[in-house]
Amino acid sequence: MDVLELARWQFGITTVYHFLMVPLTIGLSLLVAAMQTAWVRTGNERYYKMTKFWGKLLLINFAMGVVTGIVQEFQFGMAWSAYSRFVGDVFGAPLAMEGLVAFFVESTFLGLWIFGWDKLPKKVHLACAWAFSLATMASAYFILAANSWMQHPVGIVLEDGRPRLTSIWAVLTNNTTLAAFPHTIAGAFAVAATFLVGIGAWHLWKKSDETGVWRSSLKLGTWVGVVAFAVLAISGDVQGKLMFQQQPMKMAAAEALCHTEEPAAFSIFAIGDVTRPDCENVKSITVPALLSFLANNDFTSEVKGIQDLVPMYQEKYGTNYPVDERLGELSGKPIDYVPALPVTYWGFRLMIGFGAISVGLGLVMLWLTRGGRVPQGRWFPITALAGIATPFLANSFGWIFTEMGRQPFVVVPNPSGVDGVWMFTAQAVSNSTPGEILTSLIALTLTYGALACVEVYLIRKYVRGGVAGVIPAKTDDGALAFAY
Amino acid sequence: METLWFCVIALLWLGYLFLEGFDFGVGMLLPFLGRDNTERRVMINTIGPVWDGNEVWLLVAGGATFAAFPGWYAALFSAAYLPLTLFLLALIGRGVAFEYRGKVDSDRWRKVWDTVIFVGSWVAALGVGLVIATTVLGLPIDANGDRVGSPFAAITWQAVLGGLAIAGYALVHGAIFVALKTEGEIRERARRMALTMAPVALLPLVALLLYVAGVWALPVLLFAGLALWRLWAGREGQSFALMGLAVTATVVVLFASLYPNVLPSTLDPAYSLTVAGAASSPYTLTVMTWVAAFGTPAVLVYQGWTYWVFRKRIGVQHIPAAH
Known part of the structure; x- marks a missing residue:
């Protein structure tokens, strides 16, 4: 493999991995802050126990999110230095803001929260929980602003062949960001919600102590999941319409739509090979005109297919890569404007499918445990625990879809923006040796794999321990009872 | 404006070296100063609430370099690929x-993680x-x-000396911090060791x-x-503050000698990246200046408050027996 492929695999692996931890942290930290608020306001011990139990799981997960995040920031300079030079004037600002405005708050107040249980007045301690959980959301906003700029560059002019920032406000209020933020945050809540539902249901089935804690957790998880799913659907619909205007090829790739259709049908399921854009041998179950609605809010609009988009892209952005030794094998070769269709087509469907399963599961669990009932069969806890994986999968497939769907670009041209601002992924990598990237790819993957085992082991241990495992024993001093 | 941002980045590195310097040191000294599990827990608890906040200084230094000097960030990070991976x-x-x-x-579990803390702190400080x-x-750019x-072009004897310099500083700084934050036998031992x-x-470092x-x-x-004189006199607080001045002077001397370059080329001075050449546009720097002008004082206030909340010395008697 060459540097480009290795660097892409590394970015993909480390990012998907990082984004397993992040949504759970975001969703759970806000829910824990809400539980603690309920405790401080009502004095009900059940909420205290919930805060402690879910807070412990949050901390186990939080550590992993932090350390894998450092890799993300360094990776741009290490493996994608040509990209960093090209976009640095614009892209670095939201990253630096994230650190200065959000991540400092997150780390500092989390430390205060962990160690401050007996040192701080109750309300100040609660304020620390809100500070770090809101900061996780702010973090997400800045990172999404950076990512959205790559999908839809705004707030710039072209100068000396590079984008130069002219309006930070435009970058921070990019409509792509405004749609991606609620979608991502709702995705994070869906993860946390299913986490509560799955573990709560398992404890109910186990007839563990503190039934009230598990019943409340299950209920909270279900309703948060329902709201999250509604927000996901609405914001996803807005994103679809933006994608139709901003990245028509990604839209077509999501559907593996070969020929332009008017009105366009939405494919639910395809049998056959969606790999190449002739699509002659694909049988697809479709809903008539639905794609037109997703793209343009009516049932009649035309949606361009891949075969018509390719010539348009070739005309606008060139037919061949420039002749440049840094492009390696791709130098001077024709540009393939079609993303990897099986990935985009199935990624899109798996995202929606797993998302729907996760919310459905919550509702089923709530129904099954209504009025103090608990199903006896072994299928019940197995389904509940397996269900925890579904929103994680939905998130991962969503990101894989949106990042693979913009290939071959790393910075996608904005059709209504400044001319000439785009970058092909192949132009973005560092002038590294394959050996360097292979070394870090292997080292990081092995480390991440080992740490995943440790995290799952610890979460399992603390889930099994239930409430009793997280309530600290009182010491004479009390000060360090919750410390390391 | 570019020069201002050069100073801001020096300041961020200073914050990082001063703060994470001692938590690296604590990790590097873990097996030497902490004779049993309780003592090691005392040591880790001195930095427990703050190490994560300390590390953010690194992220912000990196992010600010990316935003203010993309050319510097891209050249340095890609050239030092393998050392940074290890770091x-x-x-x-x-x-x-x-x-x-x-x-x-x-x-066994604790022993494994103690080893990771020990090795990780050493490697990170050297890195x-x-x-x-x-x-x-400078680098051959x-x-x-x-x-x-080669990928090892960044590893010259001077760079290795730099690694040893920061690691050695972190050892002393960390030992003084342990003396400052603990009580009883371990405090005395840390003082003597420093x-x-x-x-x-x-x-x-001096070399x-x-x-x-x-x-x-x-x-x-x-x-x-x-x-060291104040430490010898038993005034750990003053000693720790003076170490802060020492690292401030270190950063000032290093960055002043670098200016107006940000990354000299060892091949040809004409290729050296300079403050003016590697910087972002004035608009971006202005935006960043506003963010830093409001953000940095706030960070200093609430991080300072954290240290105030956890100002009490820790001793073995604070560690619950069974855990």
Whole structure:
């Protein structure tokens, strides 16, 4: 493999991995802050126990999110230095803001929260929980602003062949960001919600102590999941319409739509090979005109297919890569404007499918445990625990879809923006040796794999321990009872 | 404006070296100062609430370099690829280890994570020193800012000296911090250890500064000497503050000798990245200035408050027996 492929695999692996931890942290930290608020306001011990139990799981997960995040920031300079030079004037600002405005708050107040249980007045301690959980959301906003700029560059002019920032406000209020933020945050809540539902249901089935804690957790998880799913659907619909205007090829790739259709049908399921854009041998179950609605809010609009988009892209952005030794094998070769269709087509469907399963599961669990009932069969806890994986999968497939769907670009041209601002992924990598990237790819993957085992082991241990495992024993001093 | 941002980045590195310097040191001294599990827990608890906040200084230094000097960020990070990979692995390991070591009650489990903290702290301290020395002393970069030569081009003897310099500083700084934050036997032991090892541990730092800036190494030597004198007199707080001045002087000397370059080219001075050449546009720098002008004081206030909340010394009697 060459540097480009290795660097892409590394970015993909480390990012998907990082984004397993992040949504759970975001969703759970806000829910824990809400539980603690309920405790401080009502004095009900059940909420205290919930805060402690879910807070412990949050901390186990939080550590992993932090350390894998450092890799993300360094990776741009290490493996994608040509990209960093090209976009640095614009892209670095939201990253630096994230650190200065959000991540400092997150780390500092989390430390205060962990160690401050007996040192701080109750309300100040609660304020620390809100500070770090809101900061996780702010973090997400800045990172999404950076990512959205790559999908839809705004707030710039072209100068000396590079984008130069002219309006930070435009970058921070990019409509792509405004749609991606609620979608991502709702995705994070869906993860946390299913986490509560799955573990709560398992404890109910186990007839563990503190039934009230598990019943409340299950209920909270279900309703948060329902709201999250509604927000996901609405914001996803807005994103679809933006994608139709901003990245028509990604839209077509999501559907593996070969020929332009008017009105366009939405494919639910395809049998056959969606790999190449002739699509002659694909049988697809479709809903008539639905794609037109997703793209343009009516049932009649035309949606361009891949075969018509390719010539348009070739005309606008060139037919061949420039002749440049840094492009390696791709130098001077024709540009393939079609993303990897099986990935985009199935990624899109798996995202929606797993998302729907996760919310459905919550509702089923709530129904099954209504009025103090608990199903006896072994299928019940197995389904509940397996269900925890579904929103994680939905998130991962969503990101894989949106990042693979913009290939071959790393910075996608904005059709209504400044001319000439785009970058092909192949132009973005560092002038590294394959050996360097292979070394870090292997080292990081092995480390991440080992740490995943440790995290799952610890979460399992603390889930099994239930409430009793997280309530600290009182010491004479009390000060360090919750410390390391 | 570019010069201002050069100073801001120096300041961020200073914050990082001053703060994470001692938490690296605590990790590096873990098996030497902590004789049993309780003592090691005392040591880890001195940095427990703050190490994560300390580490953010690194992220912000990196992010600010990306935003203000993309050329510098791209050239340095891609050229020092392998050392940075090792550095990241070390940070990952020790970060997770702090959180996970107390989560299972088993001697073997704790031993594994103690080792990770120890090794990770050493590697990270050496790594950050190596990267800072590299940017001050230069790299074989071409006109495009790309490294010429092997992946190990960044590992020169001067860079290794830089790694040892920061590691040695972190050892002394960490020992003084433990003396400041603990009580009882471990406090006394930390104090003695700082005093005995300082002449050797600080040697690489002095050598590096002499090599880079000649006579300007003297202020650092003076502050470090005063720090040891106050420590000897039993005034850990003053000693710790004086170490802060020593590292401030170190950063000032290193970055002043670098200016107006940000990354000199060892191939041809014409290829050197300069403050003016590697900087972002004035607009971006203005935006960043506003963010930093409001953000940094706030960070200093609430991080300062954290240290105030956890100002009490910790001793073995605070550690619950069974955990």
